[in-house]
Amino acid sequence: MTERGKIIVLVGIMGSGKTRVGQALSKLLALPFVDSDREIERMSRYSVGEIFEKFGEGEFRLREKQIMLRLLNDGTQKVLASGGGGFIQPEIRHEVQEKAISVWLKPNINVLVERNGRNNKRPMLQGSDIESRLRQLMDVRYPVYAEADITIVTDGQTPHDTARLIKMEMDRHLGRKGNSAVHV
Numbered sequence: 001m002t003e004r005g006k007i008i009v010l011v012g013i014m015g016s017g018k019t020r021v022g023q024a025l026s027k028l029l030a031l032p033f034v035d036s037d038r039e040i041e042r043m044s045r046y047s048v049g050e051i052f053e054k055f056g057e058g059e060f061r062l063r064e065k066q067i068m069l070r071l072l073n074d075g076t077q078k079v080l081a082s083g084g085g086g087f088i089q090p091e092i093r094h095e096v097q098e099k100a101i102s103v104w105l106k107p108n109i110n111v112l113v114e115r116n117g118r119n120n121k122r123p124m125l126q127g128s129d130i131e132s133r134l135r136q137l138m139d140v141r142y143p144v145y146a147e148a149d150i151t152i153v154t155d156g157q158t159p160h161d162t163a164r165l166i167k168m169e170m171d172r173h174l175g176r177k178g179n180s181a182v183h184v
């Protein structure tokens with residue numbers, strides 16, 4: 001697959017806007033949008049919460065790995081929103097680095113606390129103070145998300161604005177690779 005034809009994978013912590021921005025980006029680029037958590041739910045016939053509850057996090061990570069590897073290798077260019085822990089799994093990350101362009105969405109902590117406070121369905125944030133749990137996860141995960149090809153600080157923009165910014169940054173990123181004459 002050429003650099004220009006690559007899958008675009010959005011990575012970032014829970015509440016960073018991967019789904020909303022991914023939908024806006026897929027419209028802008030006229031590409032299909034796939035959300036890996038929804039794919040896991042479709043294949044498993046359980047919600048993410050139910051998978052954690054019934055089978056545990058380890059089983060969720062296995063399913064996440066299977067589905068991400070399949071989506072990265074099905075030959076279809078797409079915008080792919082990964083779950084917050086997807087890029088943290090080494091096998092997924094290596095495949096993303098090999099097959100896709102990765103974009104880290106990075107809002108500030110206040111935005112993350114506010115968004116995750118509104119959505120209390122996330123198993124990784126159950127039973128603890130949301131801000132301290134997010135900070136713990138950020139300590140571990142941010143150095144790994146930083147391996148993405150492109151980082152976008154998303155404070156205050158609409159999903160559409162963020163999508164436009166990503167498109168510009170992707171053009172720059174691909175331009176640096178000497179491919180700028182071809183359009184996505």
Ligand code: S3P
Nearest residue numbers: 013014015037083084085123124
């Ligand atoms: C997780 C993030 C969730 C989902 C699961 C685990 C994580 O996805 O995959 O609850 O470990 O960060 P979102 O980031 O889309 O909420």
